[in-house]
Amino acid sequence: MLINKNDNVEVRIEDGHKYAIRDIRVGENIVKYGQPIGHATADIAKGEHVHTHNLKTNLSGKIEYAYEPGEVYRERIDTDLTFMGYVRENGDVGIRNDIWILVTVGCVNKVAERIARLTGAKHFSHPFGCSQLGDDQTVTQKILAGMVNHPNAGGVLVLGLGCENNNIDVFKEALGTWDDRRVKFLNTQDFEDEITEGVRLVEELKAYAATFARQSVPISKLKVGLKCGGSDGFSGITANPLVGRFCDRLCAYGGSCVLTEVPEMFGAEHLLMNRCESEEIFQKTVALINDFKDYYTRYGQVIYENPSPGNKKGGITTLEEKSLGCVQKGGLSPVVDVLDYGDRLTKNGLSLLNGPGNDIVAVTNLMAAGVHMILFTTGRGTPLGTAVPTVKIATNADLAKRKANWIDFDASPMLEGDDPTDDLIAYAIRVANGEQTKNEQNGYEEISIFKDGVTL
Numbered sequence: 293m294l295i296n297k298n299d300n301v302e303v304r305i306e307d308g309h310k311y312a313i314r315d316i317r318v319g320e321n322i323v324k325y326g327q328p329i330g331h332a333t334a335d336i337a338k339g340e341h342v343h344t345h346n347l348k349t350n351l352s353g354k355i356e357y358a359y360e361p362g363e364v365y366r367e368r369i370d371t372d373l374t375f376m377g378y379v380r381e382n383g384d385v386g387i388r389n390d391i392w393i394l395v396t397v398g399c400v401n402k403v404a405e406r407i408a409r410l411t412g413a414k415h416f417s418h419p420f421g422c423s424q425l426g427d428d429q430t431v432t433q434k435i436l437a438g439m440v441n442h443p444n445a446g447g448v449l450v451l452g453l454g455c456e457n458n459n460i461d462v463f464k465e466a467l468g469t470w471d472d473r474r475v476k477f478l479n480t481q482d483f484e485d486e487i488t489e490g491v492r493l494v495e496e497l498k499a500y501a502a503t504f505a506r507q508s509v510p511i512s513k514l515k516v517g518l519k520c521g522g523s524d525g526f527s528g529i530t531a532n533p534l535v536g537r538f539c540d541r542l543c544a545y546g547g548s549c550v551l552t553e554v555p556e557m558f559g560a561e562h563l564l565m566n567r568c569e570s571e572e573i574f575q576k577t578v579a580l581i582n583d584f585k586d587y588y589t590r591y592g593q594v595i596y597e598n599p600s601p602g603n604k605k606g607g608i609t610t611l612e613e614k615s616l617g618c619v620q621k622g623g624l625s626p627v628v629d630v631l632d633y634g635d636r637l638t639k640n641g642l643s644l645l646n647g648p649g650n651d652i653v654a655v656t657n658l659m660a661a662g663v664h665m666i667l668f669t670t671g672r673g674t675p676l677g678t679a680v681p682t683v684k685i686a687t688n689a690d691l692a693k694r695k696a697n698w699i700d701f702d703a704s705p706m707l708e709g710d711d712p713t714d715d716l717i718a719y720a721i722r723v724a725n726g727e728q729t730k731n732e733q734n735g736y737e738e739i740s741i742f743k744d745g746v747t748l
Contacts (some may be wrong), residue, residue, distance in 0.1 A: 293707070295529060296326035299367040301342050305707065308525025308607035308671070308688070310342040322347050325528060327560070329613035330662030333554030342609070347608040351559055351596045354585050359574040362566040365624035367595040369544040373717075375514060375724035376506035379401035382470060385513045387664045387724040389504055390414050390680065391497050392440055393449045393490075396463050397421030397456035402482055404451050407490035409703060411498070412447070414418065415741045416679060419459035428745025429458055433466035434634020435741050438660030440467060440475055441636070444680055446501025447474050449493050454481030456543040468523055473500050490608055506726070512546030514724060515637055517666035519552065519678075523599075524671025525607025526687035528617025530706035531669035535685065536623035537713040538667065538720070541623040543641050550637060551622040552645040552654050555582040555598060559612030560619045564644065580646055586746070598649070602672045621669065633742060637662045651676050652740040659739070665723055667716075677731025681723050684730060685716075700729050 294302045294313065300323045301310040310324065319326040327337045330495035334346045353524060377385040391413035393404045401417040408415035416439070420432045440448050452460040460477050476493040477551050480486040518535055520527060520633040539549040557564060562580050568574040588595045647657040655678040660667055665680050671687035673695045685701045686692035692702035701719055705712055723729060731737060 293357060293529070295324060298326045299323050303529065303607070305523055306363055310525070310609070312336045312338050312340050312342055312605065313411065314338050319349070324613060325616045326341070327612070327615065327616055329559075330610040334587030343445065343607075344604060344609055347609045349559075349596055349612060351611060353595070354582055357562070357565055357578050359568070360566055361568065361573050364567045364626045365540050365544075365628065367540075367544045368546070369541070370500060370544050371511060373511040373545065373721065374412050374504060375510045375721050376726070377509045377513065377724065378443065378504045379509065380504070381474075384443035385509050386445070387681070387726075388444040389446035389501050390444060391447045391449070391494055391501060392439065392442075392445040393451060393494070395421065396436070396452040396460055397459045398448060398455065398597040399453045400451045403480055403486055403490065406487055407449070409496060410491050411494040413494050413497075414679070416737070418739055418741050420741055420743065422456040422519055422700065423748035424457055425746055425748065428743065431633045431744070432458060432741050433463060433658045435656060436741075437464065437467045438634055438636060438662065439679065439739075440470065442659065442662060442679070444664060446504060447494075447497025448476070449490065449497060450477045451490065452479045453606050454478070454479050485563065493516045504507075510546070511542070512640065512720070514720070515548040515549045515550070515663045516542060516720065517661070517663035518554070519651070519654055519658060519666050520556075520618055520621060520669040521676065522670040522674050523603050523606065523608060523614060523617065524687055526668060526707070527608075527671050528613075528620055529687075531671070531687040531703040532617050534622040534703045534706055534716060535667050535669055536711060537711070538623075538716050539625035539642060540625050541620065543623070543715060543719060546640055548637055548643070549622070549625075550631070550643050550645050550658055550663055551619070552657055553618060553649040554580060554646060556611075556615050556618040556649045557581060558585075558596065558615055559578060559610075560615035564627055565620055567625070567627050569628050572718070573627055573630060577627065577644060580630055580644060584646070606671050621667075622640070631661055633657060644739045647742060650740075652678070653742050655682060656739040656741060665720065665729075669703070675734065675736050676735040676738075677729070677734075679727040680739055681734055682731045683720070683723060697734070698730055706716075
């Protein structure tokens with residue numbers, strides 16, 4: 293399969309790997325998606341396999357960028373599409389009405405687990421909140437605050453220990469305002485029987501959540517996170533372009549999408565920068581990219597040490613190749629905002645979110661930003677899910693069939709020229725209406741908070 297007329301490699305349908313369509317000289321660029329993905333480290337004959345043994349990245353160090361806005365997809369579509377959501381007291385809309393148990397510190401993880409088991413609430417463990425300082429603790433607080441405020445939770449119980457840096461009083465300062473009917477706090481050192489008290493508080497939260505019922509809201513209220521993990525050679529051909537079409541359609545309806553995985557923008561960041569709706573957003577995008585490169589070099593790591601072993605086995609060779617496939621999840625829509633860790637999504641359209649490509653950290657960041665669900669493309673397969681529905685979209689039919697207990701949607705018909713965008717929109721609406729994704733059915737719902745700082 294030839295993806296772009298300017299390519300000098302094609303992708304073999306059988307394995308997702310690249311093969312030269314003409315002779316390529318040593319040092320010449322290898323072109324896929326119409327863009328260079330690295331250079332040949334040896335002469336390559338027509339028909340020869342192009343991979344790690346004869347292809348190397350062109351990327352090195354930081355880059356100077358110029359704002360050169362290009363044509364972007366700006367269509368607006370009037371639609372009567374709706375979903376059945378829970379409209380909260382503050383006007384936010386949720387697609388679930390769960391009770392969440394959050395912890396200010398990892399020491400009470402098992403307390404949260406016991407209370408959840410007794411009440412049917414969902415608990416989310418993490419190892420942080422104690423012995424953190426400065427910005428590192430602030431990130432933990434912002435992610436947890438994003439969860440407290442998430443409209444998919446009908447009620448939230450916050451558990452603390454009492455002696456941690458991120459104790460409940462300190463966390464309340466970071467949280468700001470809250471509705472004490474919807475959010476309860478329990479400092480476990482203060483009660484002889486913290487389990488009984490926790491159960492009592494959860495029952496109060498369940499009674500409050502029961503006052504909400506689903507009602508019809510316009511699809512413009514839907515907020516969707518975009519993520520890929522366990523990518524393969526088909527990711528940039530099927531699932532990611534499909535999600536890009538979904539993103540463009542939802543944004544045209546007035547909805548919102550969020551793209552993250554900053555290191556997997558390296559090598560394709562210019563495509564996003566040229567779609568920034570203003571020079572201010574462009575400068576924020578430049579800072580997003582360069583700050584993450586500084587994060588690598590601060591720890592003496594190679595900026596472009598990517599793709600992963602699984603990516604390479606699936607046919608991806610260089611970071612440029614991975615990134616050019618990855619950013620396709622953002623479609624062609626303008627970039628309207630850039631968010632940092634723990635920032636809440638506020639603008640309709642496509643936003644970029646700071647964070648690594650690490651799957652569990654990335655989905656946690658997206659969830660804390662306020663997305664209702666995450667479209668997660670994968671070619672290798674993963675059972676991963678977070679506190680919001682995590683829709684797994686397979687890049688190939690073999691994975692969709694072989695791991696049907698993980699996969700929610702099959703994007704492989706894209707290989708035959710089909711366009712399942714309408715089907716994916718319809719499926720997302722069913723999920724918003726309450727249909728459970730595989731991660732929900734399996735109870736695969738976790739969080740992981742980004743760590744960058746001293747631990748005492």
